[in-house]
Amino acid sequence: MAQWQGRSKRKPSGGRIRLARGKRKREIGSERQFTVVGDPRFKHIRTRAGHKKVRVLAHEAVNVLNPKTKKASRATIETVVSNPCNPNYVQRNILTKGATIRTSKGLARITSRPGQDGIINAVLIKE
Numbered sequence: 096m097a098q099w100q101g102r103s104k105r106k107p108s109g110g111r112i113r114l115a116r117g118k119r120k121r122e123i124g125s126e127r128q129f130t131v132v133g134d135p136r137f138k139h140i141r142t143r144a145g146h147k148k149v150r151v152l153a154h155e156a157v158n159v160l161n162p163k164t165k166k167a168s169r170a171t172i173e174t175v176v177s178n179p180c181n182p183n184y185v186q187r188n189i190l191t192k193g194a195t196i197r198t199s200k201g202l203a204r205i206t207s208r209p210g211q212d213g214i215i216n217a218v219l220i221k222e
Contacts, residue, residue: 098124128152130190130209132172137213149213154190157215159200170198172215190215 203217
């Protein structure tokens with residue numbers, strides 16, 4: 096369900112604010128779409144002012160940076176190990192920024208936002 100991102104009807108003190116106008120279409124947020132491990136699927140979205148966003152709906156590869164050698168290489172994603180955003184995302188293999196994944200190169204932490212950037216980047220972490 097879309098979420099309204101306008102001004103709250105409550106003050107910080109808890110008092111009520113009587114809004115002078117109704118909700119606007121531009122204040123509605125988009126539906127949440129998760130990035131999962133699987134065959135590559137993308138979604139192109141037109142944003143405000145005609146700009147474009149690419150959402151990764153599913154992907155099986157990741158760009159992994161090795162901090163010791165400062166080299167980036169491609170690796171395949173095996174599974175999600177942990178996700179501080181939501182523990183349920185581990186069981187569902189949902190990829191978000193900050194999630195720890197097991198790749199063919201080792202454990203890595205995702206540094207990009209797959210739903211916003213259209214790409215999955217990660218940094219190798221010590222095991």
